[in-house]
Amino acid sequence: MAKFYQLKAEQIVHGSLEQVWDFISSPKNLKEITPDYMGFEIKTDLVEKMYPGLMIGYYVKPLLGIPMTWLTEITHVVDHHFFVDEQRIGPYQLWHHQHILERIDDTTVRMKDVVTYQLPLGILGKIAHRLFVKKQLASIFDYRTQKANELFPVK
Numbered sequence: 001m002a003k004f005y006q007l008k009a010e011q012i013v014h015g016s017l018e019q020v021w022d023f024i025s026s027p028k029n030l031k032e033i034t035p036d037y038m039g040f041e042i043k044t045d046l047v048e049k050m051y052p053g054l055m056i057g058y059y060v061k062p063l064l065g066i067p068m069t070w071l072t073e074i075t076h077v078v079d080h081h082f083f084v085d086e087q088r089i090g091p092y093q094l095w096h097h098q099h100i101l102e103r104i105d106d107t108t109v110r111m112k113d114v115v116t117y118q119l120p121l122g123i124l125g126k127i128a129h130r131l132f133v134k135k136q137l138a139s140i141f142d143y144r145t146q147k148a149n150e151l152f153p154v155k
Contacts, residue, residue: 015152094118
């Protein structure tokens with residue numbers, strides 16, 4: 001049986017709930033919060049705001065600069081609270097990513113990510129997870145934390 005993994009990330013963002021939501025819920029901002037080494041390139045037309053059923057296609061280069069097609073669907077959206085993206089085509093057997101916002105006060109938001117994923121290839125997938133996938137995902141979310149701090153600095 002294939003193993004399921006979960007990555008959880010949480011940070012405090014200095015901005016109003018509306019400002020933070022407007023940024024993270026716009027597909028046009030995905031490239032800005034993705035490390036350059038991932039070679040992230042959106043291949044579908046983008047809308048200003050995401051909605052359930054929205055399909056976003058892009059290329060990424062997660063391993064050795066080899067381009068891969070990735071297609072995600074936005075499956076759930078609760079305005080100013082959370083949205084979920086799920087992989088339809090891509091490197092994972094399963095990818096379910098929850099983006100959750102919680103207002104702390106008028107100028108501070110708790111932002112949480114919960115990614116549940118499964119790799120293909122059985123034992124080879126488990127080895128790949130141990131050798132590099134887990135570290136690479138952690139570094140991507142570390143980068144997003146850094147970018148959020150730059151985009152929403154303490155005033």
